[in-house]
Amino acid sequence: MKVRIFALAKELGLDSKELIDLASEAGVVVKNSALASISPEERDVIVAHVNKDTKAPGQDTSEPPAPVREKAPDPAAKIRQIRAMSARPQLRSQNSEEEVAEQGDDGNTTTAVETREAQTTDESFTDQDTSSDSGQDDSAQQVAESAETNVAETTTGTETAKSAETTESADTKTGDSSEAQSESTDPEIDSISRDDYVATGNQGTLREMRPRGNMGGGRKGGAAKNKPKTALPNIAAQPKFEIPKKKVEAKSEGVAQKPDVKLTPDLIAGQSPLASHLQKSIEQRGRKGFKPEEAGLAEKARKSAKEEQSLKRDRRRGSRRPSTETEGDRRYRPYHRRSRKRSQKEIIRKTEAVIEPPITVRTLSEAIGHPSKDIMRILWNEGNMVTINDGLSEEAALEISLELGVELEIKRQETAKDRLTLSVESDEDPANLEHRPPIVTILGHVDHGKTSLLDKIRSANVTSGEAGGITQHIASYQVDHNGQKVTFVDTPGHAAFGEMRARGANITDIIVLVVAADDGVMPQTKECISHAKSSGAPIIVAMNKCDLPDADEQKVLQDLAANEILPAEWGGEIEVIRTSATTGEGIENLLETILVTAELHEYKADPKRDAVGVCLEAFLDEGRGVMSWLIVQRGTMRVGDVILCGETYGRVRAMYNDRNEEIQEAPPSTPIKVAGLEEVPSAGEFFFVMPEIEEARQIANDRRHADRAEVLSSRRKSLSLDDLLSAARTGSVSDLPIIVKADAPGSIEAIRSELEKLDHPEVRVQIIHEAVGGVNESDVYLASASGAIIVAFHVIAEDRAEVLAEQEGVDIRRFRIIYELTDTIKRSLEGLLEPEAREVATGRALVLRAFSFSKVGKIAGCRILNGTIDRNNRVHVIRDQTVINNYSISSLRREKDDVKEVREGMECGIRLDGFNDVKEGDLLESYRIETVKRTLD
Numbered sequence: 001m002k003v004r005i006f007a008l009a010k011e012l013g014l015d016s017k018e019l020i021d022l023a024s025e026a027g028v029v030v031k032n033s034a035l036a037s038i039s040p041e042e043r044d045v046i047v048a049h050v051n052k053d054t055k056a057p058g059q060d061t062s063e064p065p066a067p068v069r070e071k072a073p074d075p076a077a078k079i080r081q082i083r084a085m086s087a088r089p090q091l092r093s094q095n096s097e098e099e100v101a102e103q104g105d106d107g108n109t110t111t112a113v114e115t116r117e118a119q120t121t122d123e124s125f126t127d128q129d130t131s132s133d134s135g136q137d138d139s140a141q142q143v144a145e146s147a148e149t150n151v152a153e154t155t156t157g158t159e160t161a162k163s164a165e166t167t168e169s170a171d172t173k174t175g176d177s178s179e180a181q182s183e184s185t186d187p188e189i190d191s192i193s194r195d196d197y198v199a200t201g202n203q204g205t206l207r208e209m210r211p212r213g214n215m216g217g218g219r220k221g222g223a224a225k226n227k228p229k230t231a232l233p234n235i236a237a238q239p240k241f242e243i244p245k246k247k248v249e250a251k252s253e254g255v256a257q258k259p260d261v262k263l264t265p266d267l268i269a270g271q272s273p274l275a276s277h278l279q280k281s282i283e284q285r286g287r288k289g290f291k292p293e294e295a296g297l298a299e300k301a302r303k304s305a306k307e308e309q310s311l312k313r314d315r316r317r318g319s320r321r322p323s324t325e326t327e328g329d330r331r332y333r334p335y336h337r338r339s340r341k342r343s344q345k346e347i348i349r350k351t352e353a354v355i356e357p358p359i360t361v362r363t364l365s366e367a368i369g370h371p372s373k374d375i376m377r378i379l380w381n382e383g384n385m386v387t388i389n390d391g392l393s394e395e396a397a398l399e400i401s402l403e404l405g406v407e408l409e410i411k412r413q414e415t416a417k418d419r420l421t422l423s424v425e426s427d428e429d430p431a432n433l434e435h436r437p438p439i440v441t442i443l444g445h446v447d448h449g450k451t452s453l454l455d456k457i458r459s460a461n462v463t464s465g466e467a468g469g470i471t472q473h474i475a476s477y478q479v480d481h482n483g484q485k486v487t488f489v490d491t492p493g494h495a496a497f498g499e500m501r502a503r504g505a506n507i508t509d510i511i512v513l514v515v516a517a518d519d520g521v522m523p524q525t526k527e528c529i530s531h532a533k534s535s536g537a538p539i540i541v542a543m544n545k546c547d548l549p550d551a552d553e554q555k556v557l558q559d560l561a562a563n564e565i566l567p568a569e570w571g572g573e574i575e576v577i578r579t580s581a582t583t584g585e586g587i588e589n590l591l592e593t594i595l596v597t598a599e600l601h602e603y604k605a606d607p608k609r610d611a612v613g614v615c616l617e618a619f620l621d622e623g624r625g626v627m628s629w630l631i632v633q634r635g636t637m638r639v640g641d642v643i644l645c646g647e648t649y650g651r652v653r654a655m656y657n658d659r660n661e662e663i664q665e666a667p668p669s670t671p672i673k674v675a676g677l678e679e680v681p682s683a684g685e686f687f688f689v690m691p692e693i694e695e696a697r698q699i700a701n702d703r704r705h706a707d708r709a710e711v712l713s714s715r716r717k718s719l720s721l722d723d724l725l726s727a728a729r730t731g732s733v734s735d736l737p738i739i740v741k742a743d744a745p746g747s748i749e750a751i752r753s754e755l756e757k758l759d760h761p762e763v764r765v766q767i768i769h770e771a772v773g774g775v776n777e778s779d780v781y782l783a784s785a786s787g788a789i790i791v792a793f794h795v796i797a798e799d800r801a802e803v804l805a806e807q808e809g810v811d812i813r814r815f816r817i818i819y820e821l822t823d824t825i826k827r828s829l830e831g832l833l834e835p836e837a838r839e840v841a842t843g844r845a846l847v848l849r850a851f852s853f854s855k856v857g858k859i860a861g862c863r864i865l866n867g868t869i870d871r872n873n874r875v876h877v878i879r880d881q882t883v884i885n886n887y888s889i890s891s892l893r894r895e896k897d898d899v900k901e902v903r904e905g906m907e908c909g910i911r912l913d914g915f916n917d918v919k920e921g922d923l924l925e926s927y928r929i930e931t932v933k934r935t936l937d
């Protein structure tokens, strides 16, 4: 059986790249990929080479090779490390024999060694701290680190034994080192030189300290590697918005103005006119229940009331100085000016304000303390007519505030996504993490064979049941391959389902990009590559339809490379597996590659926490109510759990797996169908299990209200003057109002995006209502009132709705394939376009003579130069190559007979209706008007 490089590297405790290098040294040609596979013979050659490499020079090569699973210790390296350890004071040499003895039986003396060495190291530090300079401190630290590394490596009994041996030999070799250590306490020895720490082994060089093989247990690297990957939803970062800074213009100080507000004596005294009321109120409240924090206020109010009374008394007495004035105050002359200044301060407007969305003219006015008419005036000057309740965008609110000199801060409420992220990140106990099946999303261009491949993998037949042979829904299945589960997500390849593809890419661990070998990289393949890259998930390419005679593998590889997907066989990192969904070729290899990739990335989740996941699709089922297709990403979902999903919530009433079998619980990575949500959730919404149904209801309602307010504020878009003017100039634009009813939110999403593409300046689609579910009476009433047609995608109309539609003359169109729907709507829109009138030239006649008759006016005697002139044609009169005007023919005669038409070369008499000035030499060009139907293209 073939062996993967990744697996062999793991077995030998090496890095895959390192192993590939060693393989090429051993003369085995291997692809530059951890997923590359080799034959058992090649494996033996590589293993022999690796073992040879790890043996110390001089060691007997005839010895049987060490068992492959064990890390082959490098004796030279051991000696070096022990040598380094021995650089510590003599305590090391005293203990070494005891250590060897201790290491004997239990085979795991690491702790003992570690403890002793740690002690030794500490002592070494202490000694050197007291007796050596700072250079020696560094050396001691090196020794300590080296000792730690060495101890970390001696983990098994075998290794410990070896370590003991090595320690012995190290002791013999470092006999002088021990002496040196014992001498290190001797004041005659100045310092320990760096050379003392350099291994004296055969190689005589320092080992490069880089991670080798599986260093998962290491201190720093290991921790980082073992850190669980948070499979957070890939949410685009919010665009940064900086509050524009208002340019502060240097204003020249104007001439001081006399305030036109009459200042009351209270204000002049710097007191609130309500001070006495305030005092009374506080006293009253104090009687009811005194609050200590109000004591200060009451005291203040009492004081100001006293001051007020004394001021009044002073004024009555005619005193210019109040009795409360102290000696110090008296020296402070401009008493009145000071009070006025203080009172002016009190009427200064806000310079900073905070507001929460949604923002309307009214809420902004209240927040920034400016009348709403000021805000409306600013908007009016920019050509926007708004009312006080109209919504404002955040940018507009910031600009207006800036213009009014207020720095506005928009305080957003914690969004659902924030809450979700928090929930996803919390409760994840690393101790509970367990391996979970990988979630694999199949992406690719339409008809490249995604569903067929999945059918083959599942041994099912979904393709034949698909309307029009195309996938129109995202779907998820779980398969078992050699006892290992894999969850697949199938996505549609049609251009209309871009959002579904993006959704599939965002929830995935691994992406399988299907490219048909006869077609190569197509537009949706490119789009899928972008989704795959932005999701950051590993990509495996399935080059499908390899059984076809016109399959061109090299072209596919070139196309992929041109789109930055460099195949492993071309030195890149992406595995390209040749498959055929028809013959089954490569399916086994594809599954194996998926499993190895999953093993490499170690996908884990905590099954003990509350479930979190994503809604792939949702439907309204006649019998079971709302059915939601969910995929559990973390935790375990159970029947009876309360879930919140976007703007809806509910208790899980029943749960089914991908084979429609009822199940009670769903561990991580399980695709499930859930009954119990109150309303159809939007596709792509995240769900999470909540402790209380009340809480879930509250959050769902909050979200619904927030969304509604947002929609209202965006819909209440102010009408600009330009809009009004252009509407007046061009006349009204013809709208085609439609109501969309569909089976799933994803279908509505796709229909909307397709209809938005039918863009024309004169006609447009106006979706007046859209919802999941069958057509009901209320839809028909709405359609009747608004003149809309109803589009029913994958749904039918209720009986009563059908009867009503007939009575009301409402058109209900049913569709099963999205491109049929868009074609029909496109034709309807084209029907709204005014047909185009075109002139088609029919013939030309030269005026040879002009005859005047008193009763009938002028008649042109002509010869037909080319074509035919018909009695019903109109005629352009051309004189000196200038078109004078066009007229209808009032009579066409040959000789004395009225004729219907005159052909080329004939002579005739033509009288024009309304033109009596025809002259010899004029050209008469006849034409007919044809109306041409216009198209949207």
Ligand SMILES: Nc1nc2c(ncn2[C@@H]2O[C@H](COP(=O)(O)OP(=O)(O)OP(=O)(O)O)[C@@H](O)[C@H]2O)c(=O)[nH]1
Pocket: 444, 445, 446, 447, 448, 449, 450, 451, 452, 453, 463, 469, 470, 471, 491, 492, 493, 494, 544, 545, 546, 547, 548, 579, 580, 581, 582, 583
């Ligand atoms: N010869 C050959 N035909 C294939 C192979 N795979 C798929 N087909 C055919 O290609 C057509 C499209 O296959 P689907 O599986 O529906 O393609 P898809 O990519 O799932 O299409 P959408 O989901 O609509 O994007 C079907 O007629 C299949 O029978 C293959 O490996 N070889």
